[in-house]
Amino acid sequence: MYNLLIVLVILCICMSLRTLFFSHKLKGKQISFDNFLFLAFAYCVLMIGFGLIYLLLEIKGLNIIIDHGAQLSGSYFHKLYTTLYLSAVTLFSVGFGDVVPIGIGRVIVIIEALIGYTIPAAFVVKSVLDYDQATIKK
Template identity: 55%
Template sequence: MLYITIFAFTLYCIVMSIRTIFIPNAIKGKLVSVENFLYLAFVYITILIGFGLIYILLETKGYEVMVEAYPLPTESFFERLETYIYFSAVTLFSVGYGDIAPIGVGRMIAMIEALIGYTIPAAFVAKAFIENERE
């Protein structure tokens, strides 16, 4: 039950973070500003950590999510979490390096994360441009 609650909360945080891009007046002022940069950085950080937690929760429940090309011989929980957050970052910001590959249910989750990673900048720029044109 605890895993379901953590999973649901993590998913809620990801969805609410993405939702803020589409809320009117979320992006204010100039197109390029420290406030807008920090806003976008926090959206990315929330999504990155959220997906990392989803991956490790699935592994903890016994699902195979990824396979590493160079696994470490013994890894603690925090080292695994670090690996999953790294995998999440590489998936969110690029196509991947090839040192870690998703398998099983991890493939579908990685596809969703990559899609989110590619659409956030476009949505952010479009929203900022539309808000700037209104002013």
């Protein structure tokens, strides 16, 4: 059951990234409120998706997170909060060190950090290219 949920979450993350980079056209403008909301939505999907992956792996019994020097424990909501926190800190920065991945969690964190760092650059490049193509067609 957990494996199926993990696959579904990964599918949602991939579809979000696909939509971000292969949408028909965002708008004819380089910077618009719609494009900003689209990027923010993609970041939210990534943050929640990776947080759920961490949570599902923890629930499955793989200890992939150390919280303040100890194994992640507590209620379901505490684990959910901690995994979403780890995901957000990883996606938007290098991390603070209070919640640390171990084992396979390190690989997942590296993938999330790589995606988090490349999205803004790729989004700007895509917006500029779309803008250039729209200006050429006019």
